[in-house]
Amino acid sequence: EPEVTQTPSHQVTQMGQEVILRCVPISNHLYFYWYRQILGQKVEFLVSFYNNEISEKSEIFDDQFSVERPDGSNFTLKIRSTKLEDSAMYFCASSGLGHQPQHFGDGTRLSIL
Amino acid sequence: TQLLEQSPQFLSIQEGENLTVYCNSSSVFSSLQWYRQEPGEGPVLLVTVVTGGEVKKLKRLTFQFGDARKDSSLHITAAQPGDTGLYLCADYGGATNKLIFGTGTLLAVQP
Numbered sequence: 001e002p003e004v005t006q007t008p009s010h011q012v013t014q015m016g017q018e019v020i021l022r023c024v025p026i027s028n029h030l031y032f033y034w035y036r037q038i039l040g041q042k043v044e045f046l047v048s049f050y051n052n053e054i055s056e057k058s059e060i061f062d063d064q065f066s067v068e069r070p071d072g073s074n075f076t077l078k079i080r081s082t083k084l085e086d087s088a089m090y091f092c093a094s095s096g097l098g099h100q101p102q103h104f105g106d107g108t109r110l111s112i113l
Numbered sequence: 114t115q116l117l118e119q120s121p122q123f124l125s126i127q128e129g130e131n132l133t134v135y136c137n138s139s140s141v142f143s144s145l146q147w148y149r150q151e152p153g154e155g156p157v158l159l160v161t162v163v164t165g166g167e168v169k170k171l172k173r174l175t176f177q178f179g180d181a182r183k184d185s186s187l188h189i190t191a192a193q194p195g196d197t198g199l200y201l202c203a204d205y206g207g208a209t210n211k212l213i214f215g216t217g218t219l220l221a222v223q224p
């Protein structure tokens with residue numbers, strides 16, 4: 001069964017550094033998402049992406065965050081200048097049109113020191 | 114903003130026991146979904162329920178949707194260690210595709 005893959009599985013970065021989290025969505029999916037889960041808290045929506053542009057973003061997704069689909073297969077989340085509170089699990093998901101089920105990757109654990 | 118509260122937060126039971134976990138919404142569900150998340154993995158969709166009063170079964174798991182579409186329960190019969198994980202309910206954020214997740218129930222089934 002096709003799956004969403006995310007790399008790296010764990011990223012450790014100094015505060016203030018830029019990080020790029022990578023995702024390869026399921027190939028025939030059209031919607032792409034990033035969610036995050038701070039340790040002990042619930043999964044929170046960050047951003048959705050469709051037709052090469054952001055379709056919706058949450059309050060968390062401020063100017064420090066950006067997303068890109070650089071080559072038609074990868075979907076990336078960039079955090080420009082990381083803060084301690086960015087430490088979390090970041091999940092990528094993809095889906096078809098409408099309210100088709102979202103398929104999640106296994107996440108990237110981001111640790112900011 | 115819709116809030117999804119799940120109870121209990123934590124549940125530790127012995128293999129073979131039955132259990133029920135709950136999800137309550139501050140507003141009517143658009144399309145209620147139940148996910149299971151195992152340690153080190155992403156959430157995996159178990160079921161979607163849309164119609165008030167609907168009951169769906171997935172092997173030993175029974176999902177019930179309240180008539181008013183504001184609450185749901187997940188009942189597991191004869192729990193097994195493989196059922197261990199974080200159970201999440203979720204709903205679409207209105208007309209958008211973003212998912213709003215509940216607070217989760219962490220289930221541990223002891224052999």
